Amino acid sequence: MAKNNLLYEEYLENDEVTILNQLDSSANGLTNLEAQKKLLINGRNVLKAHKISWVIILFRQFKSPFIYLLIGAALLAFFLKELIDGFMILGFILINSILGFFQEFRSEQALKMLKKITTSNARVLRDNAEILIPVDQLVPGDIIKLQPGDIVPADVHLIESNNLQVNESILTGESEPSLKSAKPLSSDKVPIHKASNILFSSTVVTSGQGSGIVFATGAQTYIGSIAKLTVETHPESNFEKGMGKFSTFVLKLVGFTLSLVIIINLLLKGGTTNIGDLIIFSIALATAVIPEALPLVITFSLSRGAIKLAKHKVVVKRLSAIEDLGSIQVLCADKTGTITENKLExxxxxxxxxxxxxxxxxxxxxxxxxxxxxxxxxxxxxxxxxxxxxxxxxxxxxxxxxxxxxxxxxxxxxxxxxxxxxxxxxxxxxxxxxxxxxxxxxxxxxxxxxxxxxxxxxxxxxxxxxxxxxxxxxxxxxxxxxxxxxDPLKKSAPEAIKKAQKLGIAFKIITGDSPVVAGSIGFQVGLVKDRTDVITAEKFFTLDIIDQKKAAANYNIFARFSPHEKYELINILKEEFEVGYLGEGINDAPALKSANVALVVHGASDIARESADIILLNKSLRVIVDGIQEGREVFANTTKYVKITLASNFGNFYAVAIISLLIDYLPMLPIQILLINLLSDFPLIAVATDSVDIEDIKNPETYNLREFIVIATLIGMVSTLFDFIYFATFSKISPSVLHTNWFIGSILTELLLVYSLRTKFVFYKSKAPSLTIFILTIAAILVTVIIPFTTIGQNIFKFTQPTANQLLTVFSIALLYFVSTEITKNLYYKFRKNVKAIQILI
Structure with missing residues (x-):
């Protein structure tokens, strides 16, 4: 690790006279004029909070490649003069954005923004007289006096101390006070817990008295460097990465296939092709393939998760963090205030x-x-x-x-x-x-x-x-x-850690405390069998990068880690794992900001709370594990929707595209394609309410684009085959009969596919689907069958009334399709399970 140039290190070895000269001050303190000049140069002694306005929260709802894709789909629908579908897609986007905005905005308003960390006044020597001034007026070179109860208002080099003890747990994680002395040190490279002649901003004087020279204020303080890391770090969440990859895949695949369809049509049919109709048909087909309800499904799922967590007094600041929570592979925590009570007993x-x-x-x-x-x-x-x-x-x-x-x-x-x-x-x-x-x-x-x-x-x-x-x-x-x-363990800690491990999560303690204390805590909660199985920051950062990665993965207890070193360790872990970090103090803020999911407990420092995605109001670690389980359920339901829509839409997409090459009329009208999309999407939105099999939440998962593609290809091939069966059965009668019965069959097969792909097991061995899905499925089937008999269906959508025999045939083919998808699905998961077993043996 490249060592940070920490300002306090420049003052460790120096005596009073040297430091006063360095800071252009004297034993009588600064004059008011000198102080004013320094104030203009250095600025006020405050930390600026990173404020989040409602405008930023609103625009954040649209910051997704998939939203951009949907907006494009809506514009294409308007181009086709299919206003209903265009407004439907925009409606999905609007509902999704409003739900996300109000959830996140309410969470932001429920939290206090970053407060002033310093006290309101400081005793300072100015013009050789002791006066009280607002702490934001302190400048480097000021001489201040401190007594029990004072919050240190800036970084200070001691020039006098009398039994001075300071609580630095907010920075180091150590519960007991640190002893301070005015004596210069023999080295300029010591960690903060050994900087005995330095007082750090925001620490608290517990006993004794002292005076010192201010050498850093505001953003230049040690705590200011921590705050800076929290503002400058903007990690991409697992959710954002997954959606980005998925959107790119869909866009490329659709674009390539449609281009191929148009070119082949032109080559095969030549001058007989109506280019305008072909382009409109292709655009409608593309619009139908895009799973436009995905953002809405995700937002419904996340909102339901947020509501459940809120009942356990958990504030979710970033809605997508619930799903990211489910993908955590490594959960790190500073022991103080999270695993222990942060009080001596x-x-x-x-x-x-x-x-x-x-x-x-x-x-x-x-x-x-x-x-x-x-x-x-x-x-x-x-x-x-x-x-x-x-x-x-x-x-x-x-x-x-x-x-x-x-x-x-x-x-x-x-x-x-x-x-x-x-x-x-x-x-x-x-x-x-x-x-x-x-x-x-x-x-x-x-x-x-x-x-x-x-x-x-x-x-x-x-x-x-x-x-x-x-x-x-x-x-x-x-x-x-x-x-x-x-410092006693929290009662919920051992049980929560054991449950996390059962969910396949590696739990690690990263603390500023000593190896003996950290090892003892790790032993008590079952993370290590030997209390000495601990690695210190000093040892860790002497390793080369390859060994650092190995140590990061293999050790569960990390001791004497400063805030900057915690930040570095989290970044190393993130190269291999999805990482969650649970913290409380200022010393946790950079690590919290860097982690994929940042969690803090109630009573955490303002900077730590500012960096968090999720805040636990009742300080129970058990809630985190429940949240992880909730996140996995959200993830499972989201992937259900993706698999179902990709498999059915692409199956239908390829069948219609190929058949368009074989006949001299459109196999399905653009408006009919868009209606299929509308009717099949409403029951699919209810996937957000579906129950989840225990098997789906046993281990952390990430968006596996490869699995999506394999499932979509295999089931898509089955869907394409049955689309050909519908075509072969009804194309001989007339185009309108084909349009009508293929329309009914397409919706039926997609709805039945929900009950197949919602589980990796045989459908009757899984948990029962939610009542909402069942009701909406029945409603969608009724509307699908009834609409061809209506005037609207016949005049606007160009359907013809199907006969009883035709409907019986459509339903029979749909049932055969369901059986086929079940066989294909179970063969695939059985094969994948065998492959994994062989890989483990090898």
Whole structure:
């Protein structure tokens, strides 16, 4: 991977004087005049949201090669003066666009657009005086001061820090605060979680105080570089790719065949050919072949899917994402906030539980305005155990120090001076009066292997005359106990991941957290059998591109990945798979934007939500898996329509085209061809409501143009054969009898084909069709049979009344056609299954 040139790296090794000189500032801060000049050059300290207007959403509904094809078909229909069919096609386009527009527009309005990430005001040193200014007025070179509760308003190099801790989970995914120091680092190439002298915009100060020099604002900040990736990345969805390929195929095939028909007609018939009628007939034939109801079928299917998901509190921003969801082969997630709760919780306690929890709570700093995640976890454990602490007061305390890795308090408790020390194991154990036993050491090692953070608590009693100093923390301490803490799994996570795997989806965790923690989470949810089966970004990006692709496919746990590195990994995975990404924090935004389907949970950062296609309001991973299943059902019904229309339309298309070469009149009038299209399409639209066989949703699928072509060819050949049978049966009587009975037979065969190709099984072994399909099929058959007996049918469409024997013959041939398509279909799927089995054995 080509490393990104990150601005913060330029300041890691520099001291205060060097940085002030770099930024044309001084220890007294900028003057107001200097600040104004810098503001003109650098711009305001804001991130610009990528706003989506209703106009963009509307035009997005027409951004499809298939829509362009349909518009062309409508124009051709108007050219033929077939206004009914022309308006019908435009009606399909309009209904499709309106449904898609309102679904997506409503979703956009249901979400808040990207908000200001910075706080409203910042304490800044200007003209050697501390003042409050709006954060959007900050410029590089400003010196700002920070205290607990502040949201860091820009990227800042620390020049002073006092027990400063910052929550960077929004960037790194780590639940525990990062310790910060003003000391220059020894290298200018460190990841963000090790940049201890840098404060990043949008992180939160949890304890301590500090001041620093602003070196980046707005789009130049680290978070600004993430936001930039989300705006610049515009991936083509699987749905768009599939429709593009299909539209191109249909257009080329129709164009080639019609050109061939016209040329052969002219060569065979010469001067007897009416060129005008031939062209009009060819155009009508082309219009009939185009499956103009496809966008409507897709939109109905997607809308039904969106409504179902909405009942589970899921907001679908991009309608086609539902179908893309069904094609996901790899689902990636950042563990924090998606697999875990993003909060610390007491896991296990070593020692006498009540006493350990009591001392842990008594050691909470009284000076800190905002409690850190450890304190919150200890208070929660105290409440769960229904404990109350006797009257006590803190006389003195020594706050947490990054170097000492502990804090202590001197409490007046039960009329005694009780010194309580709390911190990392290595900072406490060697100060104990008695050496720790093997049980404690073994317990700590076991907890750390599971990715848990361990806090050790010790105490001693002081005399009234004893002076409370740091030295008192370092001798004669008595062990109280130890507490391990975890960021707990969401209850729905393991079950959801297992169900995803059953659906043939590879699940991967990509996190900024440590390999130990990431491996432990992966082990708990069943993604790895060995907690060490983890690859870090540092190791991954030292591999060559071929090995990177192998590692991306083979590993399920990726640790210490920055936002840019997540983005790179998703792009590598996309070369081989359809990828979904589930995230929450700002650090997920680029990966979300790059993924084929972007999903975020409720409470996600504004940038992450802005990048998402689908938003889960109830934070249940189970909903994602249900959504994947819903997407596969939409996909299955869409492909049903494509197969049915291609097979029937092309079968009829070739038969009519070939027969036109054999007779001196048109085998079917243009208006009759368009009426066939109209009557057969309405029941087909109901395919969107059809039930789906379990076999069709077991594995992720993509648009397989080859399978469409094979099915269309095989069934199309059967359709062509039976069209010839209709022609041979009725052409001897008269042209009008042929037109009428072939019209009835064409619609009957296409409607029966729905019940054959809606399943890969024998028709009676599949799930029953939806009631809507059945009702519309009966209605279409009745209209088809009745219309030749009406005045409109005879005067406008040039039909003649069929006799009872003719109708019996038409229906009999249609039933034989259904049996033939069933045999052909089952032979094809049996052959394909055997071929796959042989390929697996090889």
């Amino acid at each position: 007491v896991s296990e306690i070593f020692g006498e539980k009540d006493n350990v929890i009591t001392h842990a709570n008594m050691a909470i700093s009284q000076k800190s305005i905002h409690k850190d995640p450890f304190d919150i976890a200890f208070e929660s454990a105290l409440e769960k155990q229904s404990l109350t602490i006797k009257s006590w007061t803190i006389g003195h305390e020594i706050p947490f120090d990054p170097d000492r890795k502990r804090n202590s308090v001197l409490a007046l408790y039960d009329n005694k001076n009780l010194l309580i020390v709390r911190g990392a194991a290595e900072s406490i154990l060697h100060h104990l009066k008695n050496n720790p036993d093997d049980k404690l050491t073994s317990w700590i090692l076991n907890q750390e292997k599971q990715g848990k953070r361990v806090i050790v608590i010790a105490h001693r009693f002081l005399k009234d005359s004893d002076e409370y100093t740091k030295n008192k923390e370092e001798k004669d301490l008595v062990l109280t106990g130890a507490i391990s803490l975890i």
